[in-house]
Amino acid sequence: MVMSLIKGNFQKKHVKNVFGLNRRSRIDNIFQVKISIVVPAFNEERLLGESLAHIKTAAHSFKEIGWETELIVCDNNSTDRTAEIARAAGATVVFEPVNQIARARNCGAGAATGDWLVFVDADSHPGAELFADVAREIQTGRYIAGGVTVRLDEHHFIGDWAVRLWNLTSRSLHLLAGSFIFCEAATFRKIGGFSHELFAAEELELSGRLKRFAKENGKHLVILHRHPLVTSARKMKLYTIGEHLRFMIMALFNRRALGSPKAAHLWYDGRR
Numbered sequence: 001m002v003m004s005l006i007k008g009n010f011q012k013k014h015v016k017n018v019f020g021l022n023r024r025s026r027i028d029n030i031f032q033v034k035i036s037i038v039v040p041a042f043n044e045e046r047l048l049g050e051s052l053a054h055i056k057t058a059a060h061s062f063k064e065i066g067w068e069t070e071l072i073v074c075d076n077n078s079t080d081r082t083a084e085i086a087r088a089a090g091a092t093v094v095f096e097p098v099n100q101i102a103r104a105r106n107c108g109a110g111a112a113t114g115d116w117l118v119f120v121d122a123d124s125h126p127g128a129e130l131f132a133d134v135a136r137e138i139q140t141g142r143y144i145a146g147g148v149t150v151r152l153d154e155h156h157f158i159g160d161w162a163v164r165l166w167n168l169t170s171r172s173l174h175l176l177a178g179s180f181i182f183c184e185a186a187t188f189r190k191i192g193g194f195s196h197e198l199f200a201a202e203e204l205e206l207s208g209r210l211k212r213f214a215k216e217n218g219k220h221l222v223i224l225h226r227h228p229l230v231t232s233a234r235k236m237k238l239y240t241i242g243e244h245l246r247f248m249i250m251a252l253f254n255r256r257a258l259g260s261p262k263a264a265h266l267w268y269d270g271r272r
Contacts, residue, residue: 023255029074030057034137035059036114036185040104042076043123043272046083047232048157061131074189075121076101082122093213099261099268101178102194102202109185109193117188121179121234125153130227133180137222143182145210146222147176152233158234165205167225174211178203200264201255223272238271 008147037055042049052071059069073086077099086093096107109117116138120126130148149167152159171178180202191209194202207221214220235244247266250257257263 009188010193023111032068033116034060034070034114035118036109036112036117037069037071037118037120038105038112039073039091039107039120040076040101040108041073041078041082041122042099042101042104043078043080043087043270044082045078045080046074046272047123048082049085049089051120051122051125052086052091054098054127055120058090058126058128058131061128065135066130067135068114070112070114072108072111074104076104076107086107102198103269106193106196109188112185115185117181117183117185119178119181119183121231123234124127124150124179124241126180126229127227127230130180130224130229131170133224133227142220143222144187144214144217144219145176145181146224147182147207147222148180148219148229149228151178151232152227152236154233156233156236158241159233167228171223171225174207174223176203176207176210176221176223177229179231181206183210198258199261200258200267205219234272235266239266 037059038049039052039055044051052073055071059071062069071089071091072092073083074096075083075086075093076096079153083093083095092111094107096104096184103107105119108119118131118134133148134146137146147170149170150163152163169175187210191206191213193206195205196206211221243266247264250263261268
């Protein structure tokens with residue numbers, strides 16, 4: 001009888017904390033967390049089907065601990081079979097008419113009903129181990145958001161070195177790679193989501209705001225690294241080294257240019 005009263009009082013007191021994770025769920029998963037996986041997609045009929053298959057398989061890591069998931073694809077004004085492929089995979093499809101990655105992610109997040117958002121790019125393949133790592137970090141209650149190191153799906157000499165440099169920078173400065181970001185939904189909405197003023201590097205700007213919010217609230221960002229995200233090397237084949245260097249120089253010395261889709265043509269010129 002006494003134990004029943006104690007248990008009842010405990011459950012009432014610890015219904016749900018502000019980060020979408022019930023404290024008691026860390027012990028026995030009585031209270032569930034819902035994960036919304038958001039995939040922005042612009043003319044991705046060639047790669048989307050395989051990516052969604054990987055995501056759905058990996059999501060079993062959440063289901064194994066009793067967490068609910070939903071899969072949302074934002075069709076970012078595609079002219080191909082992107083939306084059809086997404087629906088065939090069982091995803092909820094929403095539409096964003098303005099061709100911009102920040103708006104596409106925000107549109108998908110706007111339709112999400114989960115406690116946590118997981119953004120995955122349409123050319124990336126998360127594994128079950130990575131999603132399990134995400135769940136463990138959420139359960140600690142220490143973090144409001146996180147990212148992951150990446151590796152290319154095929155070897156490319158310049159690309160491999162660029163990825164190594166990015167991974168070192170990401171872990172050192174806690175910068176999130178746009179290809180995979182997880183974030184507490186209430187926090188994402190409170191800080192305003194991705195900036196509509198940027199057509200590239202929007203994840204870096206978001207990283208800055210998330211770090212400030214985390215510091216103010218005694219929380220942290222985390223960069224996972226035990227199980228890197230596999231992402232497509234296609235841009236290394238579709239664009240020359242010169243094009244990549246010109247964009248990097250522009251991004252470093254003329255940040256205002258990132259507000260133009262023309263300047264960020266590596267993402268918006270339609271090459272696939």
